[in-house]
Amino acid sequence: MAAKDDVQALLFDVFGTVVDWRTSIIDDLTRFGAGKGVKADWAQFADDWRDLYQPAMDEVRSGRRPWTILDVLHRESLDKLIARHGLAGLSEADKVHINKVWHRLKPWPDAVEGLTRLKSRYIIGTLSNGNVGLLTRMAKFGGLPWDVILGAETALAYKPLPQAYLASAELLNLRPAQVMLVAAHNGDLAAAANAGLRTAFVVRPTEHGPRQDRDLEAERAWDVVADSFVGVAKAMGC
Amino acid sequence: MAAKDDVQALLFDVFGTVVDWRTSIIDDLTRFGAGKGVKADWAQFADDWRDLYQPAMDEVRSGRRPWTILDVLHRESLDKLIARHGLAGLSEADKVHINKVWHRLKPWPDAVEGLTRLKSRYIIGTLSNGNVGLLTRMAKFGGLPWDVILGAETALAYKPLPQAYLASAELLNLRPAQVMLVAAHNGDLAAAANAGLRTAFVVRPTEHGPRQDRDLEAERAWDVVADSFVGVAKAMGC
Numbered sequence: 001m002a003a004k005d006d007v008q009a010l011l012f013d014v015f016g017t018v019v020d021w022r023t024s025i026i027d028d029l030t031r032f033g034a035g036k037g038v039k040a041d042w043a044q045f046a047d048d049w050r051d052l053y054q055p056a057m058d059e060v061r062s063g064r065r066p067w068t069i070l071d072v073l074h075r076e077s078l079d080k081l082i083a084r085h086g087l088a089g090l091s092e093a094d095k096v097h098i099n100k101v102w103h104r105l106k107p108w109p110d111a112v113e114g115l116t117r118l119k120s121r122y123i124i125g126t127l128s129n130g131n132v133g134l135l136t137r138m139a140k141f142g143g144l145p146w147d148v149i150l151g152a153e154t155a156l157a158y159k160p161l162p163q164a165y166l167a168s169a170e171l172l173n174l175r176p177a178q179v180m181l182v183a184a185h186n187g188d189l190a191a192a193a194n195a196g197l198r199t200a201f202v203v204r205p206t207e208h209g210p211r212q213d214r215d216l217e218a219e220r221a222w223d224v225v226a227d228s229f230v231g232v233a234k235a236m237g238c
Numbered sequence: 239m240a241a242k243d244d245v246q247a248l249l250f251d252v253f254g255t256v257v258d259w260r261t262s263i264i265d266d267l268t269r270f271g272a273g274k275g276v277k278a279d280w281a282q283f284a285d286d287w288r289d290l291y292q293p294a295m296d297e298v299r300s301g302r303r304p305w306t307i308l309d310v311l312h313r314e315s316l317d318k319l320i321a322r323h324g325l326a327g328l329s330e331a332d333k334v335h336i337n338k339v340w341h342r343l344k345p346w347p348d349a350v351e352g353l354t355r356l357k358s359r360y361i362i363g364t365l366s367n368g369n370v371g372l373l374t375r376m377a378k379f380g381g382l383p384w385d386v387i388l389g390a391e392t393a394l395a396y397k398p399l400p401q402a403y404l405a406s407a408e409l410l411n412l413r414p415a416q417v418m419l420v421a422a423h424n425g426d427l428a429a430a431a432n433a434g435l436r437t438a439f440v441v442r443p444t445e446h447g448p449r450q451d452r453d454l455e456a457e458r459a460w461d462v463v464a465d466s467f468v469g470v471a472k473a474m475g476c
Contacts, residue, residue: 071411123374133411136361136386148374149386153409171391173309173371 004180004223004236007198009172010118011127011150013159013183014135016207018115018126019105019142022046028101036094040085043209048084052077057129057158067156069131075099102130103137108204112143114229117238123147127168127181129158148172160191169197182232186219193220200224200232242418242461242474245436247410248356249365249388251397251421252373254445256353256364257343257380260284261444266339274332278323281447286322290315295367295396305394307369313337340368341375346442350381352467355476361385365406365419367396386410398429407435420470424457431458438462438470 015021025046033040056073059065078099082090090098118124125148126135135149148171152158155167169179176196183189184204193199199222205212218225224235253259263284271278294311297303316337320328328336356362363386364373373387386409390396393405407417414434421427422442431437437460443450456463462473 069411123378125374131411132386132388132409136363136410140361140385147378147384147387148370150370154370154392171370172374173307173369 002223003177004198006178007122007180007236008174008178009123009125009169010180010182010200010232010236011125011168012115013181013185013188014126014128014130014138014151015105016204017182017184017202018111018144019107019138020204020207021050021102021105022207022209024105025049025101028104029098032098036089038087038089040087045081045085047209048081049074049077052080061158061161069133069153070129071099071102071131071134074102100137103134104141105138107142107144108229110228110230112145114231114233115145117230117233118236119145119147121238122236123172125150125168125172127151127159127165129164159188162191162195165192165195165197180223180236182224182229185215189222190220193222198223200226200235202226202229202232240461241415242436244416245360245418245474246412246416247361247363247407248418248420248438248470248474249363249406250353251419251423251426252364252366252368252376252389253343254442255420255422255440256349256382257345257376258442258445259288259340259343260447262343263287263339266342267336270336274327276325276327278325283319283323285447286319287312287315290318299396299399307372307391308367309337309340309369309372312340338375341372342379343376345380345382346467348466348468350383352469352471353383355468355471356474357383357385359476360474361410363388363406363410365389365397365403367402397426400429400433403430403433403435418461418474420462420467423453427460428458431460436461438464438473440467440470441465 012018026042029042056077060068115124125146128135128151131153132149139146150168150171152164154171155164157163169176180198180200181192182200184202189199189201201218201222205216224232226232226235250256264280267280294315298306353362363384366373366389369391370387377384388406388409390402392409393402395401407414418436418438419430420438420440422440427437427439439456439460443454462470464470464473
């Protein structure tokens with residue numbers, strides 16, 4: 001019996017793995033900016049915003065800061081970037097709308113089909129650093145057919161802390177080896193494997209744009225390696 | 239503007255409101271017992287099991303016992319009832335299977351249609367004392383199209399404690415008044431209303447069988463009163 005034969009649930013990293021955050025943000029804010037007469041290098045803006053993601057979570061991971069959801073961290077980063085990029089004339093309502101662009105991210109083209117196939121046989125859910133409200137709204141926006149929304153907020157721990165993976169398995173009343181993490185990031189999978197989960201790598205070679213230099217291939221022998229969610233579904237017998 | 243116009247999410251009590259636990263358990267265990275040659279008064283067994291539900295949670299609500307999920311409470315009650323009803327010859331695997339009957343409960347006939355209609359406009363989710371794993375499997379069994387699984391386990395508080403309702407709204411980043419609880423139980427709705435939620439009563443006159451003597455009508459002027467989830471959908475503009 002292969003290790004993956006024991007799997008009952010597939011949990012997914014979301015930003016970059018399920019949804020194309022960079023293109024979605026660029027397109028959304030370009031349209032928004034045009035409507036408001038606000039000009040910016042929105043590609044640089046998207047990249048800068050994402051660059052502030054790990055440092056913001058590090059404050060919480062380290063215990064220097066009490067539990068804080070990602071919507072709030074995103075908003076603090078946004079306020080820094082509005083100043084850095086010199087964007088003027090944005091109302092509070094505009095800033096709230098911009099911050100919620102993370103709720104309006106589009107799935108990669110194969111995502112909904114692959115998830116739908118996997119859902120016929122497995123529990124499918126999120127295992128994301130996004131907060132529950134963000135992930136719930138993103139799923140409705142993009143038609144993602146999750147069975148369950150799990151992740152940092154339900155674990156009160158940001159990935160890659162072990163508790164993020166362990167608490168997610170526990171909430172499903174499964175042993176870690178009965179849960180597979182699907183992610184486009186080798187580091188996330190390494191942390192999941194250390195916590196005892198099964199692993200599936202899906203390459204997303206343009207997550208970071210045309211000059212992406214990381215996560216272009218599987219860096220270890222993950223249980224599944226595929227180039228789409230449909231490939232994961234096939235590998236898992238769906 | 240009516241109070242309900244501000245609602246963004248409808249969260250549902252599950253046992254009795256969404257699913258017909260009593261008929262489901264009687265039918266499931268009657269078949270199981272016939273296959274195993276185990277005879278019992280399964281209707282009485284179902285009622286006795288449900289009667290042990292509130293006392294078991296009271297141990298946790300009171301703080302006399304640390305947080306314990308419903309699957310575990312159900313199993314403890316099951317072991318008591320197996321002795322009380324004199325059921326012999328059940329293996330551990332049989333007991334595990336019987337305990338998971340709570341994962342195999344059938345929706346009331348109007349439930350899936352009403353939820354599907356509501357889902358087009360609102361976030362729909364659970365707000366149940368069932369654990370996340372139980373509710374997730376029940377949804378797959380019955381085709382319940384939840385956006386999100388919330389309740390006692392994500393709040394670490396059993397209804398009707400206020401924290402169960404407040405934490406569920408908080409996880410959706412909503413104010414209590416933006417969340418409506420849908421329930422077949424006046425007491426659950428009263429606790430939700432005290433916590434600031436909106437309320438919808440759906441009468442389920444046979445939840446407790448043909449001689450039901452409680453929750454046969456709305457005991458207060460809840461925001462919505464209906465006799466099915468389709469009625470709730472209509473009242474909410476879906």
